[in-house]
Amino acid sequence: xxxxxxxxxxxxxxxxxxxxxxxxxxxxxxxxxxxxxxxxxxxxxxxxxxxxxxxxxxxxxxxxxxxxxxxxxxxxxxxxxxxxxxxxxxxxxxxxxxxxxxxxxxxxxxxxxxxxxxxxxxxxxxxxxxxxxxxxxxxxxxxxxxxxxxxxxxxxxxxxxxxxxxxxxxxxxxxxxxxxxxxxxxxxxxxxxxxxxxxxxxxxxxxxxxxxxxxxxxxxxxxxxxxxxxxxxxxxxxxxxxxxxxxxxxxxxxxxxxxxxxxxxxxxxxxxxxxxxxxxxxxxxxxxxxxxxxxxxxxxxxxxxxxxxxxxxxxxxxxxxxxxxxxxxxxxxxxxxxxxxxxxxxxxxxxxxxxxxxxxxxxxxxxxxxxxxxxxxxxxxxxxxxxxx
Numbered sequence: 575x576x577x578x579x580x581x582x583x584x585x586x587x588x589x590x591x592x593x594x595x596x597x598x599x600x601x602x603x604x605x606x607x608x609x610x611x612x613x614x615x616x617x618x619x620x621x622x623x624x625x626x627x628x629x630x631x632x633x634x635x636x637x638x639x640x641x642x643x644x645x646x647x648x649x650x651x652x653x654x655x656x657x658x659x660x661x662x663x664x665x666x667x668x669x670x671x672x673x674x675x676x677x678x679x680x681x682x683x684x685x686x687x688x689x690x691x692x693x694x695x696x697x698x699x700x701x702x703x704x705x706x707x708x709x710x711x712x713x714x715x716x717x718x719x720x721x722x723x724x725x726x727x728x729x730x731x732x733x734x735x736x737x738x739x740x741x742x743x744x745x746x747x748x749x750x751x752x753x754x755x756x757x758x759x760x761x762x763x764x765x766x767x768x769x770x771x772x773x774x775x776x777x778x779x780x781x782x783x784x785x786x787x788x789x790x791x792x793x794x795x796x797x798x799x800x801x802x803x804x805x806x807x808x809x810x811x812x813x814x815x816x817x818x819x820x821x822x823x824x825x826x827x828x829x830x831x832x833x834x835x836x837x838x839x840x841x842x843x844x845x846x847x848x849x850x851x852x853x854x855x856x857x858x859x860x861x862x863x864x865x866x867x868x869x870x871x872x873x874x875x876x877x878x879x880x881x882x883x884x885x886x887x888x889x890x891x892x893x894x895x896x897x898x899x900x901x902x903x904x905x906x907x908x909x910x911x912x913x914x915x916x917x918x919x920x921x922x923x924x925x926x927x928x929x930x931x932x933x934x935x936x937x938x939x940x941x942x943x944x945x946x947x948x949x950x951x952x953x954x955x956x957x958x959x960x961x962x963x
Contacts, residue, residue: 611920690773713751717762874942
């Protein structure tokens with residue numbers, strides 16, 4: 575208790591230097607929480623959108639299918655296994671057929687991926703219901719990125735050319751029945767969605783699919799050659815990106831924290847130098863050298879506590895406001911090829927706040943102890959004279 579009383583007395587007696595130390599450290603404290611909150615908000619949003627729009631509760635892949643290898647699409651299809659057919663009929667699995675093709679918007683040629691999906695599926699948020707509404711020969715659904723890239727709008731005709739299972743080329747025009755807005759570029763960029771039965775007929779692959787998207791209530795059961803891919807596998811790339819972002823962000827707030835702690839370190843060194851006679855008096859009054867070290871260490875720790883209180887005072891309302899209105903992302907971020915919304919809503923969990931508090935307090939304590947430990951090596955006679963070698 576005596577150490578805390580002396581610490582507060584000395585801190586508030588330092589005047590402007592104390593205000594500066596506390597302000598810089600509180601800023602680093604708020605920035606650390608904010609940046610990690612943004613990353614966590616992006617992580618949750620990206621995982622949620624990817625599951626709702628693309629992967630569901632997992633996927634079953636036909637042997638040989640590789641979404642990153644377009645050349646594998648020609649042979650990556652098979653009849654849906656009999657043991658899975660009942661779950662497809664019950665709506666627990668949504669079959670998707672994938673094929674490579676070429677589109678000719680405004681006379682230009684562009685490579686595209688055709689994906690056939692049941693218009694009545696309810697597993698993914700893709701508005702596939704719009705594929706069964708219009709009275710056209712073959713309706714097509716595309717995302718806003720694709721529509722912007724090929725410069726088409728709803729109701730336009732688009733010429734497609736593809737190869738069927740026998741390698742025969744064919745072509746026809748499809749009608750853009752709808753354009754959807756989605757944060758997941760892997761179901762948007764370069765992709766055209768068609769009714770499953772239409773694409774099966776175009777490719778001469780009746781009853782076949784490339785992958786099955788699992789919905790709520792699906793559980794892998796029985797033996798099948800189709801390989802089940804869970805969230806850990808399908809979200810591995812996203813998790814790797816998030817972890818790399820967290821690592822690189824550590825450099826940013828690490829520098830801020832070092833600047834703040836350096837100010838505390840310099841303050842402690844100067845304080846020990848200027849208070850030599852005071853240190854000798856403490857020892858003369860019966861304090862052990864480690865008790866005096868404790869006084870100076872507590873002073874540095876008190877800086878961090880006051881900084882946290884100040885950060886909570888102005889940072890709390892600011893972070894709450896950001897969590898409500900979100901942080902707008904630049905338009906170019908939508909074309910990065912990863913799931914990212916126009917606005918990211920930061921998530922500030924209790925674990926994040928507690929971990930940051932412990933980081934700031936522990937760091938300030940260590941930095942304060944480093945110059946103060948020199949007192950432990952003082953000669954009692956020199957201490958009485960106020961001399962620190």
